[in-house]
Amino acid sequence: MRIEKTAPVQESAGHMIPGGQIPWAVHLLAAKEYNRHHNQSAEQLADRGGFSWSELIACLRGEYTPSGCDKASKELTEVAEHAQ
DSSP: OOOOOEEEEEOBTTTTBOOEEEEHHHHHHHHHHHTTTSOOOHHHHHHTTOEEHHHHHHHHHTOOSHHHHHHHHHHHHHHHHHHO
């Protein structure tokens, strides 16, 4: 059985999407974009509770800006509302 290191993800979209864990490799990929704007290591990000889902999506898209995070948050909220 393979045990992979994980990183936390905070709940998002007005508490409609629960927090959880993501593979460390995905966290590292998102942290690369995040670090273009902030000086925090992947370990520091994980220690502070990880990304929110909207931050994670924005980072993975290469859109970690206020408008990129806002766009991801709005999309998540819309999807979460329709999923209920």
